[in-house]
Amino acid sequence: MSSRDLKLHLTAITYGARAEIELRPTIPDSARGDPAKIDTWVQNLSMSIAKDIKHTNEWECTVCGKLARESKYNVVFMTHLPQPRAIFYIYNVCAAGENTCNQITQAENDMVLAIAGTTPNPRVAPPAVMSEHDAQMLTFPLASSCAKCRDAKTGQKGYKLFRCGGCKLTRYCCPGCQKADWGRHKKACKMIESVYWVW
Numbered sequence: 001m002s003s004r005d006l007k008l009h010l011t012a013i014t015y016g017a018r019a020e021i022e023l024r025p026t027i028p029d030s031a032r033g034d035p036a037k038i039d040t041w042v043q044n045l046s047m048s049i050a051k052d053i054k055h056t057n058e059w060e061c062t063v064c065g066k067l068a069r070e071s072k073y074n075v076v077f078m079t080h081l082p083q084p085r086a087i088f089y090i091y092n093v094c095a096a097g098e099n100t101c102n103q104i105t106q107a108e109n110d111m112v113l114a115i116a117g118t119t120p121n122p123r124v125a126p127p128a129v130m131s132e133h134d135a136q137m138l139t140f141p142l143a144s145s146c147a148k149c150r151d152a153k154t155g156q157k158g159y160k161l162f163r164c165g166g167c168k169l170t171r172y173c174c175p176g177c178q179k180a181d182w183g184r185h186k187k188a189c190k191m192i193e194s195v196y197w198v199w
């Protein structure tokens, strides 16, 4: 195989002010030719680059329009193909846990997966009574805030952030935050091939 065959063709589609992001991560040698192993790797990849894709815009909840705090991922795997492919469908929601916006978004997610011929991801039902700690865990930082400090003030509408010059995607409030995040961000930065803002 040529070195080109080692790359996964991955498209991340974010709803709202829609963005289509092309990523070309290298498939690890240990997973090559084994769709089940590639699927596990893709699932982990979606978590490891979530921050880099989340903190990229004044994302609003696709249901109520409030500034979003959670990015929900559904993955369509086409990893059995000679050129393995995958699609991340990403919906931004105002809050995680049990709330109407989250439930409506989940129903939309399931529909997309049904159309794509993929089974929805298994979900763990939230506990009936949430402890204060659990409730806090579900309050994620604003997607509109700086990817490093995630300070609430940097997430307010109209606050000036700038994009990483490498990927032209991930946003920061100051060069200090960008520099401090580079050790973590560079992995995602290097696999982002192009970003297309649909509107």
Ligand SMILES: [Zn+2]
Pocket: 061, 062, 063, 064, 065, 066, 093, 094, 095, 101
């Ligand atoms: Zn909402």
Ligand SMILES: [Zn+2]
Pocket: 146, 147, 148, 149, 150, 151, 154, 172, 173, 174, 177
């Ligand atoms: Zn910052």
Ligand SMILES: [Zn+2]
Pocket: 164, 165, 166, 167, 168, 169, 170, 185, 188, 189
């Ligand atoms: Zn970058």
